[in-house]
Amino acid sequence: MRTATPGRIEIAFSGSIASFPLDTQFSVPAKGVAAIFGPPGCGKTAVARCIAGLEHLPAGFCAIDGDVWQDETTFRPPHLRPIGYVSQDASLFPHLSVRRNLLYGAPKPKPMPIAFDEVVELLDLAPLLDRSPSHLSGGERQRVAMGRALLSQPRLLVMDEPLAALHSRAKREILPFVERLPEKLALPMIYIGHDMAEIERFADYLVLMERGMVTAAGPLHVLQSDPTLPLATSHEAAISLDAVVSGYDGRYGLLILRLKGARLLVPAPPLAPGVHQRLRIAACDVSVAREAPRAGSILNVFPARIRACLSLGTAEITLVLALGTGGSGAEIMARITRFSFDSLGLKDGMDVFAQLKHISLLSASEPPPQTISASTPTAEPGQASAAACNEKLGTRGERHHLKPPLL
């Protein structure tokens, strides 16, 4: 009999649901956000329904942080699974106020680990509490649905494309709330989506699905640059990395960020030292040079080692680059022409200089109190050149819950 591992979300379902074949196995940490990503119809919702116990594939295994919800001998019905489920359609009770929708299904004992007032503040629901669901916008309805799911005191929050039914403006409005949940709650989350631009903003782990099967699972940035997976060879190839704010150059309005193998300067408003800042570095915004540029306008230039060269049609190539001398730092990608590749004589394993023309700043998390440094180091803009690259600062990969958790 399979045993459950504390600290992991362990899923294995195989069989058919209404003649749709499902064969999914993955294990991700029971912390942060794991995104399930794949094209429409690949079975993402089917997996979510199996996790919730709404579908029963007999040959299944589902354990959340050591708690077995399904195995050979166990099948907990949906109402006995501590899961908060937010679907595309908010499914609010039309005859109840927002307040009563929020409290519907919330356990009565007090104090609740996830408190009503905290959820109202987290999702900015105070102005909506006495309204009827029929007087809410689509984005507001989804915020109420998230609040109701949280107040059921789940041990796992599953969000099944919660933004899919919203128009682009409503999506932009609600995304910061979605991003805030993992920062403020010590609650593992599974986020289902088919828009990588959303997932890149807040996911820590990625589960890739195709035609009912899981094709890969692991840390988001690792899968994004994996040469064997389609993300690295897509035209939108990008890497999401969590950097740590180390200072601010007020003269030039530049935020200083630490990343393994690099010290980045990005034009942005100031943030407190120690804040974790999610970055997006698109492959199309990175170029390479064989020698360190002597004079140029690009601030972020670092030694790097070519880890892989991937064809992108006939004219372009995506390079996977490991930053830092000897390639010991974070991996990013560069998209260059095949002409440049041949002209520069590039090849796998070669040491080059990576030039990062643009870095997008996504969500930022506040630091734990002990990481706030009294002295804010500032740097000359010129330091962000090749000379700054030998630093091996910061860690890559996992984000942390930086606020005292509500749970």
Ligand SMILES: Nc1ncnc2c1ncn2[C@@H]1O[C@H](COP(=O)(O)OP(=O)(O)OP(=O)(O)O)[C@@H](O)[C@H]1O
């Ligand atoms: N009740 C049902 N009866 C028959 N087929 C179904 C049923 N529900 C889902 N399917 C089929 O199962 C497959 C997987 O559906 P599922 O909704 O899990 O995909 P998905 O990846 O979540 O898609 P989307 O991103 O569009 O929501 C699809 O081919 C779908 O048509």
